[in-house]
Amino acid sequence: MSHFNSLQNLESDEQQRMRFQVELEFIQCLSNPNYLHFLAQRDYFKDPAFVNYLNYLQYWKKPEYAKFIKYPMCLYFLDLLQSEEFRRKIVSAQCCKFIDDQSILLWQHYSRRRTRTLADKGKFKQ
DSSP states (O other): OOHHHHHHHHSOHHHHHHHHHHHHHHHHHTTOHHHHHHHHHTTGGGOHHHHHHHHHGGGGGSHHHHTTOSOTHHHHHHHHTTOHHHHHHTTSHHHHHHHHHHHHHHHHHHHHHHHHHHHHHHHHHO
């Protein structure tokens, strides 16, 4: 039996719902490089218990949980946070800024491409 299932057996339905909501909110915060930088500056990533918690959160990558995530970039950062090197580098403001800038560029590219694709589809419907 997995650790996750054994936790479920010990919690009431209300506690399970609350833990689900808290973990969902937390994992989605990981999509923000500035939040990762904030955690790194406060040495959270040096705490073995916190690093273990990040590893535990990997279950969010399973389809039955991932479907609830609004910011899928958080799963990418969750993977990166498994690396000690990344956890060390994100403490740098320069690294954080670079990641933030790249995330914005990716979003802008995706948005422009989506707009063009939708516009092209509209031409064919006429």
